[in-house]
Amino acid sequence: MRHLPKEVWVLTLCQVLFTAGISVDLTITSLAGQSLTAHPDLATVPFALLTVGGALAMPVLGWHFRTYGRRSALIAGSITGLSGALISTSSVWMHSFWGLCLGCLLVGAFQASAQFYRLAAGDLVTHESKQHAVSLVLAGGVIAAFFGPALAVWGAALWPTSLYAGSYLIVGLLTLFCVVLLSVGYRTDALPAPSSMPAEKPLRAYSALKQPTYLVATLNGVLITSVMMLLMSAAPLAIVQAGKTMADGAAVMQWHLVGMYAPSLIAGFTFRKLGAGASLVIGIILTLLAVLVGMHDAHHLSSYYWALALLGVGWNINFVTSSILLSHGDNLHLRRSAQTASETLRYFFSSVASLTAAAALGYAGWRGLNIAMLPLLLIGIVSCGWWFIVTKAKSGQGSNQPDYK
Numbered sequence: 001m002r003h004l005p006k007e008v009w010v011l012t013l014c015q016v017l018f019t020a021g022i023s024v025d026l027t028i029t030s031l032a033g034q035s036l037t038a039h040p041d042l043a044t045v046p047f048a049l050l051t052v053g054g055a056l057a058m059p060v061l062g063w064h065f066r067t068y069g070r071r072s073a074l075i076a077g078s079i080t081g082l083s084g085a086l087i088s089t090s091s092v093w094m095h096s097f098w099g100l101c102l103g104c105l106l107v108g109a110f111q112a113s114a115q116f117y118r119l120a121a122g123d124l125v126t127h128e129s130k131q132h133a134v135s136l137v138l139a140g141g142v143i144a145a146f147f148g149p150a151l152a153v154w155g156a157a158l159w160p161t162s163l164y165a166g167s168y169l170i171v172g173l174l175t176l177f178c179v180v181l182l183s184v185g186y187r188t189d190a191l192p193a194p195s196s197m198p199a200e201k202p203l204r205a206y207s208a209l210k211q212p213t214y215l216v217a218t219l220n221g222v223l224i225t226s227v228m229m230l231l232m233s234a235a236p237l238a239i240v241q242a243g244k245t246m247a248d249g250a251a252v253m254q255w256h257l258v259g260m261y262a263p264s265l266i267a268g269f270t271f272r273k274l275g276a277g278a279s280l281v282i283g284i285i286l287t288l289l290a291v292l293v294g295m296h297d298a299h300h301l302s303s304y305y306w307a308l309a310l311l312g313v314g315w316n317i318n319f320v321t322s323s324i325l326l327s328h329g330d331n332l333h334l335r336r337s338a339q340t341a342s343e344t345l346r347y348f349f350s351s352v353a354s355l356t357a358a359a360a361l362g363y364a365g366w367r368g369l370n371i372a373m374l375p376l377l378l379i380g381i382v383s384c385g386w387w388f389i390v391t392k393a394k395s396g397q398g399s400n401q402p403d404y405k
Contacts, residue, residue, distance in 0.1 A: 005124050008133050010185035011117045014074075014178050015140035018114040019261065021085070021174040023148025024167050025050055025107060027253045028156065029100075030236045030358070031246060032164040036097040041359050044233050046097075046104040048354030051229060053084075053108020054115070055347035061113055062340040070120050071186050077113020078178040080106050085172035092165040103168070110175060112347060119339050122327035130327045131271055138320055141261030149254040153247055208338035216387040217325035218342040220280050222349050223380045224287060224318045227373045228311055229350040231294065232256065233357035235308055238366040242299050252304045259312025267320035276321055277384050277391070283318025284380045286310055291377070294370035307370075318380075 029050065034043035057077070064073035084106025091099030121133040151170050158166025209215045235256075236249040270279045290310035297303035326342055329335045360369055 004129065004133055004136065007124055007186050008121045008136065010181055011121045012137050012140040014078075014114070014181055014186075015117050015137050016144045017174045017178045017181070018111070018117070019141035019144035019257070020148040020151065021081070021171040022050075022107075022111055022114075023144060023253065023257050024152040024155065024171050024174075025104070026232065026257075027149045027152040027236070027250050028164050028167050028246075029104060030233065031240070031249075032092060032100060033097065034237070035163065036092070036095060036100060041362065042097070043237065044354060044358035046100045047233050048351060048357070049101050049104040050108040050111060051347055051351040051354045053105040054112035055108075055344065055351045056105075057109035057112040058340065058344035058347055060109075061116070062344075065116075065336065065340070070116065071182065074113050074116065074120070074186065075179060075182045077110050078175055078182060080113075081110020081175040082172055082179060084108075084110065085168055085175055088168040089165050089172065092168060093159075093162045107171070112343065114178075115343055116339070118323050119327060122323070123335075127328075131324055134323050134327060135264045135267060135320060138261055138267075138316070138323075139264035142258065142264070145254060145257030145261050148257060149250040153250050156246075208334050209341055211329075211334070211338065212387055212390045213325050213328065214338040214342070216280070216383050217322040218338070218345060219383050220283075220318055220380055221322040221342055221346050223376050224283060224315050225346050226349045226353045227287060227291075227376055228315045230353035230357050230360070231290075231311055231369065231373070232308070233354045234361040234366070234369055235304060237358060237361055238298065239301070239304055242301075242304075242366075244301055248301055252301070252308050255305055256308035256312045259309040260316050261312075263313050263316045264320055267317045270317060271321055271324055276325055277388050279321040280318055280384050281381065283314045283316070283321065284377055284384070286314030286317065288314075288374075288377050290314060291370045291373045295367050298366035 026047075029047040030044050033046040034040070037043060057080075061073055061077070064076065084103045086103075087106065088100055088103030091097075091103055118134045118137040121137045122130045125133045152167045155167030155170045156164050158169070209218055232253075235252065236246075239249040239252060240246070267279065270282065274282075287310070290307045293303055293307040293310065322342075326339050327335065329338075360372070364372065
Protein backbone atom coordinates (compact mmCIF):
# COMPACT_ATOMS: atom_id res chain seq x y z
CA MET A 1 0.00 0.00 0.00
CA ARG A 2 2.98 2.30 0.41
CA HIS A 3 3.14 2.53 -3.41
CA LEU A 4 -0.34 4.01 -3.71
CA PRO A 5 -0.55 7.60 -5.05
CA LYS A 6 -0.69 10.35 -2.45
CA GLU A 7 -4.17 11.25 -3.67
CA VAL A 8 -5.42 7.90 -2.35
CA TRP A 9 -4.12 8.80 1.11
CA VAL A 10 -5.73 12.24 0.86
CA LEU A 11 -9.03 10.57 0.00
CA THR A 12 -8.55 8.25 2.98
CA LEU A 13 -8.12 11.25 5.32
CA CYS A 14 -11.21 12.83 3.81
CA GLN A 15 -13.06 9.58 4.47
CA VAL A 16 -12.02 9.82 8.13
CA LEU A 17 -13.34 13.38 8.41
CA PHE A 18 -16.52 12.59 6.49
CA THR A 19 -17.29 9.49 8.55
CA ALA A 20 -16.69 11.36 11.81
CA GLY A 21 -19.03 14.12 10.71
CA ILE A 22 -21.77 11.88 9.36
CA SER A 23 -21.58 9.67 12.47
CA VAL A 24 -22.46 12.74 14.53
CA ASP A 25 -25.49 13.27 12.28
CA LEU A 26 -26.44 9.60 12.46
CA THR A 27 -26.26 9.63 16.26
CA ILE A 28 -28.27 12.76 17.02
CA THR A 29 -30.45 13.71 14.05
CA SER A 30 -33.43 11.46 14.85
CA LEU A 31 -33.33 12.71 18.44
CA ALA A 32 -32.89 16.33 17.34
CA GLY A 33 -35.83 15.98 14.97
CA GLN A 34 -37.93 14.47 17.74
CA SER A 35 -37.11 17.40 20.02
CA LEU A 36 -38.14 19.98 17.41
CA THR A 37 -41.52 18.56 16.33
CA ALA A 38 -44.73 17.67 18.11
CA HIS A 39 -45.47 14.95 15.54
CA PRO A 40 -43.60 11.69 16.34
CA ASP A 41 -43.95 10.35 12.79
CA LEU A 42 -41.88 13.31 11.54
CA ALA A 43 -38.99 12.63 13.92
CA THR A 44 -36.84 10.81 11.35
CA VAL A 45 -37.59 13.19 8.45
CA PRO A 46 -34.36 15.23 8.99
CA PHE A 47 -32.45 11.95 9.24
CA ALA A 48 -34.07 10.72 6.03
CA LEU A 49 -33.20 13.96 4.27
CA LEU A 50 -29.52 13.11 4.74
CA THR A 51 -30.20 10.37 2.21
CA VAL A 52 -32.75 12.29 0.13
CA GLY A 53 -30.21 15.08 -0.30
CA GLY A 54 -27.74 12.53 -1.60
CA ALA A 55 -30.26 11.12 -4.06
CA LEU A 56 -31.10 14.58 -5.38
CA ALA A 57 -27.42 15.48 -5.65
CA MET A 58 -26.41 12.40 -7.67
CA PRO A 59 -27.52 13.64 -11.12
CA VAL A 60 -25.83 16.99 -10.45
CA LEU A 61 -22.66 15.21 -9.34
CA GLY A 62 -22.70 13.05 -12.47
CA TRP A 63 -22.91 16.16 -14.64
CA HIS A 64 -20.21 17.90 -12.57
CA PHE A 65 -17.87 14.91 -12.90
CA ARG A 66 -18.27 14.86 -16.68
CA THR A 67 -17.95 18.63 -17.10
CA TYR A 68 -15.36 19.73 -14.54
CA GLY A 69 -13.79 16.54 -13.19
CA ARG A 70 -13.93 14.80 -9.85
CA ARG A 71 -11.72 17.22 -7.94
CA SER A 72 -14.06 20.15 -8.54
CA ALA A 73 -17.14 18.04 -7.75
CA LEU A 74 -15.71 16.69 -4.49
CA ILE A 75 -14.71 20.16 -3.30
CA ALA A 76 -18.14 21.54 -4.20
CA GLY A 77 -19.75 18.69 -2.27
CA SER A 78 -17.69 19.49 0.82
CA ILE A 79 -18.59 23.19 0.64
CA THR A 80 -22.26 22.22 0.39
CA GLY A 81 -21.84 20.04 3.48
CA LEU A 82 -20.25 22.91 5.37
CA SER A 83 -23.23 25.12 4.53
CA GLY A 84 -25.63 22.39 5.67
CA ALA A 85 -23.84 21.91 8.98
CA LEU A 86 -23.96 25.63 9.75
CA ILE A 87 -27.66 25.80 8.84
CA SER A 88 -28.33 22.79 11.10
CA THR A 89 -26.48 24.49 13.95
CA SER A 90 -28.46 27.72 13.66
CA SER A 91 -31.75 25.84 13.17
CA VAL A 92 -31.34 23.87 16.39
CA TRP A 93 -30.39 27.10 18.14
CA MET A 94 -33.59 28.76 16.83
CA HIS A 95 -35.75 25.64 17.37
CA SER A 96 -36.59 25.39 13.65
CA PHE A 97 -37.55 21.88 12.55
CA TRP A 98 -37.76 22.78 8.86
CA GLY A 99 -34.45 24.63 9.05
CA LEU A 100 -32.89 21.43 10.38
CA CYS A 101 -34.47 19.60 7.44
CA LEU A 102 -32.79 22.02 5.01
CA GLY A 103 -29.43 21.64 6.74
CA CYS A 104 -29.67 17.85 6.61
CA LEU A 105 -30.61 17.99 2.93
CA LEU A 106 -27.38 19.87 2.17
CA VAL A 107 -25.28 17.59 4.36
CA GLY A 108 -26.82 14.74 2.39
CA ALA A 109 -25.40 16.23 -0.81
CA PHE A 110 -21.97 16.22 0.84
CA GLN A 111 -22.52 12.61 1.86
CA ALA A 112 -23.27 11.74 -1.77
CA SER A 113 -20.04 13.32 -3.00
CA ALA A 114 -18.08 11.51 -0.29
CA GLN A 115 -19.36 8.17 -1.59
CA PHE A 116 -17.10 8.72 -4.59
CA TYR A 117 -13.92 8.85 -2.48
CA ARG A 118 -13.54 5.08 -2.75
CA LEU A 119 -14.42 5.04 -6.46
CA ALA A 120 -12.04 7.92 -7.19
CA ALA A 121 -9.29 6.00 -5.40
CA GLY A 122 -10.04 2.90 -7.47
CA ASP A 123 -9.79 4.91 -10.68
CA LEU A 124 -6.39 6.33 -9.68
CA VAL A 125 -4.61 2.97 -9.56
CA THR A 126 -3.92 -0.03 -11.76
CA HIS A 127 -6.22 -3.04 -11.95
CA GLU A 128 -4.06 -5.02 -9.49
CA SER A 129 -4.23 -2.28 -6.84
CA LYS A 130 -7.96 -1.54 -6.92
CA GLN A 131 -8.80 -3.77 -3.93
CA HIS A 132 -6.07 -2.09 -1.87
CA ALA A 133 -7.15 1.45 -2.76
CA VAL A 134 -10.89 0.90 -2.20
CA SER A 135 -10.32 -1.01 1.05
CA LEU A 136 -7.88 1.59 2.38
CA VAL A 137 -10.28 4.48 1.82
CA LEU A 138 -13.18 2.69 3.50
CA ALA A 139 -10.92 1.54 6.34
CA GLY A 140 -10.31 5.21 7.10
CA GLY A 141 -13.77 5.21 8.61
CA VAL A 142 -12.60 2.95 11.44
CA ILE A 143 -10.81 5.82 13.19
CA ALA A 144 -13.83 8.07 12.87
CA ALA A 145 -16.16 5.34 14.12
CA PHE A 146 -14.48 5.46 17.52
CA PHE A 147 -14.57 9.21 18.11
CA GLY A 148 -17.51 10.33 15.92
CA PRO A 149 -20.38 9.34 18.25
CA ALA A 150 -18.35 10.57 21.22
CA LEU A 151 -18.09 13.96 19.51
CA ALA A 152 -21.88 13.94 19.16
CA VAL A 153 -22.37 13.49 22.90
CA TRP A 154 -19.61 15.96 23.80
CA GLY A 155 -20.89 18.56 21.34
CA ALA A 156 -24.45 18.24 22.65
CA ALA A 157 -23.24 19.50 26.01
CA LEU A 158 -21.45 22.57 24.64
CA TRP A 159 -24.63 24.69 24.88
CA PRO A 160 -26.91 23.26 27.57
CA THR A 161 -29.63 25.70 26.53
CA SER A 162 -29.54 24.45 22.93
CA LEU A 163 -29.01 20.70 22.87
CA TYR A 164 -27.32 19.34 19.71
CA ALA A 165 -26.26 22.76 18.32
CA GLY A 166 -22.65 22.14 19.35
CA SER A 167 -22.71 18.71 17.73
CA TYR A 168 -23.71 20.16 14.37
CA LEU A 169 -21.04 22.84 14.69
CA ILE A 170 -18.46 20.07 15.04
CA VAL A 171 -19.77 18.58 11.78
CA GLY A 172 -19.11 21.95 10.16
CA LEU A 173 -15.51 22.01 11.37
CA LEU A 174 -14.83 18.49 10.11
CA THR A 175 -16.32 19.35 6.73
CA LEU A 176 -14.18 22.49 6.52
CA PHE A 177 -11.07 20.34 6.94
CA CYS A 178 -12.31 18.22 4.01
CA VAL A 179 -12.53 21.32 1.82
CA VAL A 180 -8.95 22.25 2.69
CA LEU A 181 -7.55 18.74 2.15
CA LEU A 182 -9.20 18.30 -1.24
CA SER A 183 -8.14 21.76 -2.37
CA VAL A 184 -4.50 21.26 -1.39
CA GLY A 185 -3.83 17.52 -1.68
CA TYR A 186 -6.11 16.15 -4.39
CA ARG A 187 -4.65 17.51 -7.59
CA THR A 188 -5.42 14.99 -10.29
CA ASP A 189 -8.14 12.93 -11.91
CA ALA A 190 -5.53 10.93 -13.80
CA LEU A 191 -6.18 7.28 -14.53
CA PRO A 192 -3.12 5.04 -14.98
CA ALA A 193 -4.77 3.15 -17.83
CA PRO A 194 -3.02 1.83 -20.93
CA SER A 195 -2.33 4.51 -23.51
CA SER A 196 -3.86 2.26 -26.13
CA MET A 197 -7.28 2.36 -24.49
CA PRO A 198 -9.71 3.44 -27.23
CA ALA A 199 -11.80 6.54 -26.83
CA GLU A 200 -15.42 5.81 -25.96
CA LYS A 201 -18.51 7.93 -26.29
CA PRO A 202 -20.32 8.77 -23.03
CA LEU A 203 -23.24 6.47 -22.30
CA ARG A 204 -26.58 6.97 -20.68
CA ALA A 205 -25.97 6.11 -17.04
CA TYR A 206 -28.50 3.32 -16.65
CA SER A 207 -27.54 1.55 -19.89
CA ALA A 208 -24.34 0.50 -18.11
CA LEU A 209 -26.41 -1.65 -15.75
CA LYS A 210 -27.16 -4.03 -18.62
CA GLN A 211 -23.77 -5.53 -17.78
CA PRO A 212 -24.42 -8.44 -15.33
CA THR A 213 -21.48 -7.54 -13.09
CA TYR A 214 -22.55 -3.92 -12.70
CA LEU A 215 -26.17 -4.99 -12.25
CA VAL A 216 -25.50 -7.44 -9.41
CA ALA A 217 -23.13 -4.97 -7.73
CA THR A 218 -25.81 -2.27 -7.90
CA LEU A 219 -28.63 -4.55 -6.73
CA ASN A 220 -26.66 -5.76 -3.72
CA GLY A 221 -25.56 -2.24 -2.85
CA VAL A 222 -29.16 -1.02 -3.00
CA LEU A 223 -30.61 -3.90 -0.97
CA ILE A 224 -28.04 -4.07 1.81
CA THR A 225 -27.78 -0.30 2.18
CA SER A 226 -31.58 0.05 2.32
CA VAL A 227 -31.83 -2.62 5.02
CA MET A 228 -29.08 -0.94 6.99
CA MET A 229 -30.54 2.56 6.62
CA LEU A 230 -33.99 1.48 7.79
CA LEU A 231 -32.69 -0.31 10.87
CA MET A 232 -30.02 2.29 11.60
CA SER A 233 -32.55 5.14 11.35
CA ALA A 234 -34.95 3.41 13.70
CA ALA A 235 -32.38 2.12 16.19
CA PRO A 236 -31.80 5.34 18.22
CA LEU A 237 -35.56 5.76 18.65
CA ALA A 238 -36.06 2.09 19.51
CA ILE A 239 -33.28 2.25 22.11
CA VAL A 240 -34.83 5.29 23.80
CA GLN A 241 -38.27 3.63 23.65
CA ALA A 242 -36.74 0.64 25.42
CA GLY A 243 -35.91 2.93 28.35
CA LYS A 244 -32.26 3.58 27.54
CA THR A 245 -30.41 6.91 27.29
CA MET A 246 -28.94 8.97 24.46
CA ALA A 247 -25.47 7.92 25.64
CA ASP A 248 -26.54 4.27 25.27
CA GLY A 249 -27.72 4.98 21.74
CA ALA A 250 -24.45 6.75 20.92
CA ALA A 251 -22.45 3.77 22.18
CA VAL A 252 -24.50 1.38 20.06
CA MET A 253 -24.02 3.60 17.00
CA GLN A 254 -20.29 3.72 17.73
CA TRP A 255 -19.99 -0.05 17.47
CA HIS A 256 -22.25 -0.04 14.44
CA LEU A 257 -19.85 2.37 12.73
CA VAL A 258 -16.88 0.23 13.77
CA GLY A 259 -18.66 -2.68 12.12
CA MET A 260 -19.28 -0.57 9.02
CA TYR A 261 -15.61 0.28 8.46
CA ALA A 262 -13.28 -1.99 10.48
CA PRO A 263 -13.60 -5.03 8.17
CA SER A 264 -12.69 -3.04 5.05
CA LEU A 265 -9.17 -4.43 4.68
CA ILE A 266 -10.39 -7.95 5.43
CA ALA A 267 -13.16 -7.50 2.88
CA GLY A 268 -10.55 -6.85 0.20
CA PHE A 269 -8.73 -10.03 1.27
CA THR A 270 -12.02 -11.96 1.14
CA PHE A 271 -12.59 -10.68 -2.38
CA ARG A 272 -9.16 -11.86 -3.53
CA LYS A 273 -9.28 -15.27 -1.86
CA LEU A 274 -12.93 -16.29 -2.14
CA GLY A 275 -14.15 -14.30 -5.12
CA ALA A 276 -16.79 -11.64 -5.52
CA GLY A 277 -19.84 -13.91 -5.33
CA ALA A 278 -18.79 -15.55 -2.06
CA SER A 279 -18.01 -12.14 -0.55
CA LEU A 280 -21.45 -10.81 -1.48
CA VAL A 281 -23.13 -13.87 0.05
CA ILE A 282 -21.07 -13.60 3.26
CA GLY A 283 -22.20 -9.99 3.62
CA ILE A 284 -25.84 -11.00 3.19
CA ILE A 285 -25.53 -13.84 5.73
CA LEU A 286 -24.03 -11.51 8.34
CA THR A 287 -26.84 -9.03 7.71
CA LEU A 288 -29.31 -11.89 8.16
CA LEU A 289 -27.72 -12.71 11.53
CA ALA A 290 -28.18 -9.07 12.56
CA VAL A 291 -31.85 -9.26 11.61
CA LEU A 292 -32.30 -12.50 13.57
CA VAL A 293 -30.79 -10.89 16.67
CA GLY A 294 -33.15 -7.93 16.27
CA MET A 295 -36.11 -10.30 15.90
CA HIS A 296 -35.14 -12.13 19.08
CA ASP A 297 -34.97 -9.23 21.56
CA ALA A 298 -36.06 -5.58 21.54
CA HIS A 299 -35.46 -4.75 25.20
CA HIS A 300 -31.89 -5.56 26.26
CA LEU A 301 -29.14 -3.14 25.21
CA SER A 302 -26.79 -6.03 24.42
CA SER A 303 -29.06 -7.19 21.59
CA TYR A 304 -28.83 -3.74 19.98
CA TYR A 305 -25.04 -3.86 20.25
CA TRP A 306 -24.91 -7.24 18.52
CA ALA A 307 -27.55 -6.44 15.91
CA LEU A 308 -26.08 -3.09 14.86
CA ALA A 309 -22.48 -4.36 14.91
CA LEU A 310 -23.36 -7.37 12.73
CA LEU A 311 -25.41 -5.10 10.49
CA GLY A 312 -22.36 -2.90 9.98
CA VAL A 313 -20.02 -5.81 9.24
CA GLY A 314 -22.44 -7.39 6.77
CA TRP A 315 -22.92 -4.07 5.00
CA ASN A 316 -19.16 -3.48 4.83
CA ILE A 317 -18.25 -6.78 3.19
CA ASN A 318 -21.09 -6.47 0.70
CA PHE A 319 -20.39 -2.78 0.04
CA VAL A 320 -16.63 -3.18 -0.46
CA THR A 321 -17.23 -6.06 -2.87
CA SER A 322 -19.84 -4.08 -4.81
CA SER A 323 -17.47 -1.09 -4.95
CA ILE A 324 -14.62 -3.20 -6.33
CA LEU A 325 -16.93 -4.66 -8.97
CA LEU A 326 -17.99 -1.15 -9.99
CA SER A 327 -14.30 -0.26 -10.43
CA HIS A 328 -13.70 -3.12 -12.89
CA GLY A 329 -13.72 -2.80 -16.66
CA ASP A 330 -11.51 -1.18 -19.30
CA ASN A 331 -14.19 1.17 -20.63
CA LEU A 332 -13.87 4.32 -18.51
CA HIS A 333 -17.17 5.84 -19.67
CA LEU A 334 -19.06 2.61 -19.07
CA ARG A 335 -17.53 2.24 -15.62
CA ARG A 336 -18.29 5.80 -14.52
CA SER A 337 -21.82 5.57 -15.93
CA ALA A 338 -22.38 2.42 -13.88
CA GLN A 339 -20.97 4.10 -10.77
CA THR A 340 -23.25 7.12 -11.11
CA ALA A 341 -26.33 4.98 -11.78
CA SER A 342 -25.51 2.68 -8.87
CA GLU A 343 -25.04 5.51 -6.39
CA THR A 344 -28.22 7.26 -7.57
CA LEU A 345 -30.35 4.13 -7.12
CA ARG A 346 -28.73 3.34 -3.78
CA TYR A 347 -29.52 6.81 -2.49
CA PHE A 348 -33.08 6.78 -3.80
CA PHE A 349 -34.04 3.55 -2.06
CA SER A 350 -32.09 4.48 1.06
CA SER A 351 -34.13 7.69 1.16
CA VAL A 352 -37.35 5.70 1.09
CA ALA A 353 -36.03 3.48 3.90
CA SER A 354 -35.04 6.43 6.08
CA LEU A 355 -38.27 8.35 5.47
CA THR A 356 -40.41 5.41 6.52
CA ALA A 357 -38.29 4.31 9.49
CA ALA A 358 -40.14 6.18 12.26
CA ALA A 359 -43.60 5.29 10.98
CA ALA A 360 -42.57 1.66 10.40
CA LEU A 361 -41.11 1.42 13.89
CA GLY A 362 -44.30 2.85 15.37
CA TYR A 363 -46.44 0.43 13.38
CA ALA A 364 -44.43 -2.80 13.55
CA GLY A 365 -42.03 -2.30 16.45
CA TRP A 366 -38.35 -3.21 16.40
CA ARG A 367 -38.97 -6.94 15.99
CA GLY A 368 -41.49 -6.48 13.18
CA LEU A 369 -39.12 -4.13 11.40
CA ASN A 370 -36.43 -6.80 11.37
CA ILE A 371 -38.84 -9.46 10.12
CA ALA A 372 -39.74 -7.22 7.17
CA MET A 373 -36.09 -7.26 6.04
CA LEU A 374 -36.04 -11.00 5.31
CA PRO A 375 -37.52 -10.84 1.75
CA LEU A 376 -34.97 -8.20 0.73
CA LEU A 377 -32.09 -10.40 1.84
CA LEU A 378 -33.59 -13.33 -0.05
CA ILE A 379 -33.58 -11.24 -3.25
CA GLY A 380 -29.88 -10.55 -2.67
CA ILE A 381 -29.11 -14.27 -2.38
CA VAL A 382 -31.08 -15.04 -5.55
CA SER A 383 -29.24 -12.31 -7.48
CA CYS A 384 -25.89 -13.82 -6.51
CA GLY A 385 -27.06 -17.23 -7.74
CA TRP A 386 -28.16 -15.71 -11.05
CA TRP A 387 -24.80 -13.95 -11.43
CA PHE A 388 -22.98 -17.22 -10.72
CA ILE A 389 -24.81 -18.86 -13.63
CA VAL A 390 -24.20 -15.92 -15.99
CA THR A 391 -20.52 -15.59 -15.02
CA LYS A 392 -19.79 -19.27 -15.52
CA ALA A 393 -21.51 -19.21 -18.90
CA LYS A 394 -19.52 -16.17 -20.04
CA SER A 395 -16.22 -17.53 -18.69
CA GLY A 396 -16.74 -20.52 -20.94
CA GLN A 397 -16.97 -18.09 -23.85
CA GLY A 398 -13.72 -16.32 -22.96
CA SER A 399 -15.21 -13.38 -21.04
CA ASN A 400 -13.00 -11.62 -18.47
CA GLN A 401 -15.75 -11.07 -15.89
CA PRO A 402 -14.54 -10.76 -12.26
CA ASP A 403 -14.22 -14.21 -10.70
CA TYR A 404 -17.33 -15.43 -8.88
CA LYS A 405 -15.74 -18.58 -7.40
